[in-house]
Amino acid sequence: MTQTLPQTTRPPMTLTIAGSEATGGAGAQADLKTFQELGSFGMIALTCIVSFDPKDDWNHRFVPVEPQVIADQIEAIFGDYDAEALDTVKLGMMGTPTTISTVSEALAARRPRHVVLDPVLICKGQEPGHALDTDNALKSELLPQATFVTPNHFEAEQLSGITVRSLEDLTAAAHEIHRISGAAVLAKGGVRLEGPDAVDVFVDGDGAEVLRSPKIGEHAVSGAGCSLAAAVAAELSKGATPLEAARRAKEFVTAGIRQRVAGGTPFDALWQGGLRG
Numbered sequence: 185m186t187q188t189l190p191q192t193t194r195p196p197m198t199l200t201i202a203g204s205e206a207t208g209g210a211g212a213q214a215d216l217k218t219f220q221e222l223g224s225f226g227m228i229a230l231t232c233i234v235s236f237d238p239k240d241d242w243n244h245r246f247v248p249v250e251p252q253v254i255a256d257q258i259e260a261i262f263g264d265y266d267a268e269a270l271d272t273v274k275l276g277m278m279g280t281p282t283t284i285s286t287v288s289e290a291l292a293a294r295r296p297r298h299v300v301l302d303p304v305l306i307c308k309g310q311e312p313g314h315a316l317d318t319d320n321a322l323k324s325e326l327l328p329q330a331t332f333v334t335p336n337h338f339e340a341e342q343l344s345g346i347t348v349r350s351l352e353d354l355t356a357a358a359h360e361i362h363r364i365s366g367a368a369v370l371a372k373g374g375v376r377l378e379g380p381d382a383v384d385v386f387v388d389g390d391g392a393e394v395l396r397s398p399k400i401g402e403h404a405v406s407g408a409g410c411s412l413a414a415a416v417a418a419e420l421s422k423g424a425t426p427l428e429a430a431r432r433a434k435e436f437v438t439a440g441i442r443q444r445v446a447g448g449t450p451f452d453a454l455w456q457g458g459l460r461g
Contacts, residue, residue, distance in 0.1 A: 196421035197269055198224040199261055200414065201254075201287055202276025202302075203232040209445065209453025210407035215274060217456035218414035222436065224272075224421045229257035231287070232279040242449050248279050251286040258290045271297040274417035275330075276410055277304045281321040288325040298420040301330035301367070302413035303339045330367045332426055334413040337376040348373075351383055351394065358387040368426040370416065370433070372409065375399055382438070386430045395431065397438045405441050407454040412437045435459070 198219050205211030212228045219226030231254055233247045262270065273296045278284045291299060303326075305319045319342065327333070327343070335357075341348050343364075344357035351373065358371035368388035375382055381396040415433035416426075424432065439458030446452050 194225075194269060196224040196272075196418070196423075197227070197265060198272045198274060198414075198417050198421045199227045199229065199270060199296075200274045200276060200417075201229045201231060201258070202274070202410070203234050203279060204230055205407075206233075206235050207447065207449070207453065210410045211277060214407040214410040214454070214456060215276065215414040218411050218436070219418050221456050221459065222415060222418035222422075222432075224418040227261050227270075229254060229261060231283050232277060234277065236449060238448065246279060248283060251282050254283060254286050255290060258287075262294055267294060267296070272300070272417050272421035273298065274300045274302065274414050275326060276302050276413070278322060278326075279318065281317050284318065284321040284325050288329065291326075291329050298332065298417065299330050300332045300334065300413050300417040300420065301326055302334050302409055303327070303343060304409075305339050305342055327365050327367075330365060332368045332370070332416055332420070332429075333361060333365060334370045334372065334409065334416060335361065336372045336409050337374065340371045349377075351377060351379075351385070354383070355385045355387075355392065355394070358385040358392070362387045362389075368430075370395075370412070370430045372412065374408070375402055375404060384430075384434060386427060388426050390427075393427065393430075395434045397434065400438070400441045403451065405444050405454050406449070406451050407456075408437050408441060411440060411454050411456055 200215035202212040216226045235245045236242045340357040344360040346357040358369045362369045371385045373383040384395045386393045415436040416429045419429035440454040443458040444452040
């Protein structure tokens with residue numbers, strides 16, 4: 185006799201299309217851990233493999249994944265789960281214009297409800313000219329499809345054209361990115377702006393809000409940007425509003441920085457389990 189298993193409720197689902205970072209602090213590894221911590225079922229389509237080089241001042245070694253392999257991963261994921269269940273996608277490190285075009289075409293064909301773009305504009309393993317081509321492709325092909333964008337200080341400057349030296353500048357940059365993209369924006373000031381607080385600015389069509397928490401040290405932590413965007417995506421997959429997702433993501437990352445992980449690199453890594461105490 186065949187046993188019939190009881191019907192279970194499917195959990196919220198989130199896909200990350202991003203690069204691998206082997207030490208576990210950032211990249212797709214950080215994304216998956218964030219999804220799990222926040223109660224969303226996570227999937228990965230890998231775009232590249234980045235590994236730090238301990239023999240070269242911890243610079244990046246960058247290896248792109250073949251475009252067809254990226255397309256195959258996305259096809260498999262969306263073939264397995266219907267669009268209604270899988271309506272949230274987080275975009276991280278792309279690395280090449282060809283990768284961006286491959287991902288852009290896949291998103292345009294499926295049109296997920298939420299597309300959270302962490303606009304990674306620089307990888308130290310890229311040649312400067314190639315990096316510029318990649319940045320331009322991201323702005324022209326992925327930014328228009330994003331529903332939520334999470335630029336850091338540098339990325340906010342590049343996307344908005346505004347030099348950011350103060351909270352007022354960061355707010356203006358967030359408004360400008362929202363204007364040109366139509367997406368909700370969580371612009372990250374973090375420890376780079378003067379003052380006792382790490383400040384981020386949220387802007388969407390309903391208004392703006394400054395998110396603050398006391399600074400924890402004076403240095404950036406690896407994985408904070410990846411984890412913030414992943415936390416936003418996980419919360420959106422659960423039905424949160426963009427502002428609710430931004431607030432929860434800020435809380436999640438702050439807790440992870442407070443319990444950061446030190447290793448041999450000159451920078452610490454965020455721990456995605458920080459909210460557990």
